Amino acid sequence: xxxxxxxxxxxxxxxxxxxxxxxxxxxxxxxxxxxxxxxxxxxxxxxxxxxxxxxxxxxxxxxxxxxxxxxxxxxxxxxxxxxxxxxxxxxxxxxxxxxxxxxxxxxxxxxxxxxxxxxxxxxxxxxxxxxxxxxxxxxxxxxxxxxxxxxxxxxxxxxxxxxxxxxxxxxxxx
Amino acid sequence: xxxxxxxxxxxxxxxxxxxxxxxxxxxxxxxxxxxxxxxxxxxxxxxxxxxxxxxxxxxxxxxxxxxxxxxxxxxxxxxxxxxxxxxxxxxxxxxxxxxxxxxxxxxxxxxxxxxxxxxxxxxxxxxxxxxxxxxxxxxxxxxxxxxxxxxxxxxxxxxxxxxxxxxxxxxxxxxxxxxxxxxxxxxxxxxxxxxxxxxxxxxxxxxxxxxxxxxxxxxxxxxxxxxxxxxxxxxxxxxxxxxxxxxxxxxxxxxxxxxxxxxxxxxxxxxxxxxxxxxxxxxxxxxxxxxxxxxxxxxxxxxxxxxxxxxxxxxxxxxxxxxxxxxxxxxxxxxxxxxxxxxxxxxxxxxxxxxxxxxxxxxxxxxxxxxxxxxxxxxxxx
Numbered sequence: 001x002x003x004x005x006x007x008x009x010x011x012x013x014x015x016x017x018x019x020x021x022x023x024x025x026x027x028x029x030x031x032x033x034x035x036x037x038x039x040x041x042x043x044x045x046x047x048x049x050x051x052x053x054x055x056x057x058x059x060x061x062x063x064x065x066x067x068x069x070x071x072x073x074x075x076x077x078x079x080x081x082x083x084x085x086x087x088x089x090x091x092x093x094x095x096x097x098x099x100x101x102x103x104x105x106x107x108x109x110x111x112x113x114x115x116x117x118x119x120x121x122x123x124x125x126x127x128x129x130x131x132x133x134x135x136x137x138x139x140x141x142x143x144x145x146x147x148x149x150x151x152x153x154x155x156x157x158x159x160x161x162x163x164x165x166x167x168x169x170x171x172x173x174x
Numbered sequence: 175x176x177x178x179x180x181x182x183x184x185x186x187x188x189x190x191x192x193x194x195x196x197x198x199x200x201x202x203x204x205x206x207x208x209x210x211x212x213x214x215x216x217x218x219x220x221x222x223x224x225x226x227x228x229x230x231x232x233x234x235x236x237x238x239x240x241x242x243x244x245x246x247x248x249x250x251x252x253x254x255x256x257x258x259x260x261x262x263x264x265x266x267x268x269x270x271x272x273x274x275x276x277x278x279x280x281x282x283x284x285x286x287x288x289x290x291x292x293x294x295x296x297x298x299x300x301x302x303x304x305x306x307x308x309x310x311x312x313x314x315x316x317x318x319x320x321x322x323x324x325x326x327x328x329x330x331x332x333x334x335x336x337x338x339x340x341x342x343x344x345x346x347x348x349x350x351x352x353x354x355x356x357x358x359x360x361x362x363x364x365x366x367x368x369x370x371x372x373x374x375x376x377x378x379x380x381x382x383x384x385x386x387x388x389x390x391x392x393x394x395x396x397x398x399x400x401x402x403x404x405x406x407x408x409x410x411x412x413x414x415x416x417x418x419x420x421x422x423x424x425x426x427x428x429x430x431x432x433x434x435x436x437x438x439x440x441x442x443x444x445x446x447x448x449x450x451x452x453x454x455x456x457x458x459x460x461x462x463x464x465x466x467x468x469x470x471x472x473x474x475x476x477x478x479x480x481x482x483x484x485x486x487x488x489x490x491x492x493x494x495x496x497x498x499x500x501x502x503x504x505x506x507x508x509x510x511x512x513x514x515x516x517x518x519x520x521x522x523x524x525x526x527x528x529x530x531x532x533x534x535x536x537x538x539x540x541x542x543x544x545x546x547x548x549x550x551x552x553x554x555x556x
Contacts, residue, residue: 034278036321039303039312042421043324043338081436089435093360096255100438107437140269140442142320 034143035068045075047136047144055146059129067121067133071114071144078110111137188445192270193334201445203262205347206332212261212347219257219365222382223250226372246371253364257346260358264441265351266337268318268326276319283314306420325421327404341403350403353441356434359397362390400429 033055038048049068051061088106091099118135126133132147139145188201196205205212226246234242271279287297299314301321312321315328318335322328327339329349338352350358369383396406400422405411411419423429 032274034275037323039305039324042305079437081432085437086431086435092438096252097259105438105440108440111440137442139275143275
């Protein structure tokens, strides 16, 4: 199918590339794989690094493990009990927690870093492989979910309408 | 292609949260349904302190020191702030599993258990983990459809699983869990100091002091051992054949530091996040709107193109292409941003008693006070 630049197509769809955040909400994910928490270290937030068999054909094991290990490191940093957390705790106590009206907690700052990291991973690694990594914060820190895009999702992730038409033409002959 | 610009009332996530909580100030405040005893607590504190400031304070300021009213005022405000913080904040509620996650867990359970013959009861849903050389069992919550994290428990009054569940405290009108336990500790200490100061209001203060000193002592004991009230009442770590507490660092100072000065986790409920609206099919022409901001009133409308996800803008096609008849997927909703996590949740109260009870999955009413039964168990129903 021609994919050359031309006039505006008469499609009933919005031919724009959507952010991964929006695509996720429009139910374009066919299946999801959930990586559960690893409680072997207590109640600290850690996720299992065991490679799920459902992702065997979608992504390299090493990339998956690296992502989960990095996430685990971030959460360990957020929950670290040390000098700065004591200071923050004492300050919060002394001000009856009013201090948090003016500043973010250390945990929140790290969560923002995690969010950026996940977005970055999605754009560079997971989206090209037809997967979407979801922030555990949206699932109450219980699981990391890896969603596999359906045909719609793939098309919009890639932003390539020619791909869509190619598939459409193919399916219409069946 | 028409674009609908509709000003709809924004639905926030707190409005659809399951569980038996009440929310105020558009989701900024979260409490249990029964608030009667909390109002009593407020009345007692405000009443006692008003009497103190009206009568004794003037006498003490003249006879002893003018610093006394200042100190009393600071203590009063501090106690109120901590009480309202404890009462109004999310105790650490674990959101329930969405259908896809619940189905995934069910699949895993079935795979583990295999086929159960007809008529036989399936095995209990338990996962074993080794924490600090102790075997800890994670129970499955049939209400929330999750395996509860260690130390979490389901409060049958609020109908939520709460992380590091301590107890449901009717005096503060909320559960006490991971996120507001230290608030309760501070409150307890403050109220103790306040009652010492207001000692001349003898009758109220006699009972208050007795109960609050007991409460403070009890919670100091728990903090030193890194235990929750729930675990203490259930005897999770005591007894000959029981496991030892795997969460204790073995050192009182370390335990206190972790519980009182550890990092403060944020709420994962996202109460003020904008809920995805169910749009009508006529809106297929509209493009999804831009990312949501922290402003409370967000409206639906045509948005701008989002940043490309790496592979560039959509390709344009030649004019000969017939219109596609693929169904238009539902428009994406606004991606929610976490609301400010620490809203104006403060006010002041002093914890008057130590009546508390822990609720597990089975609704057994357990009342325990350091004074061994001074306060009646007529808590439910208020």
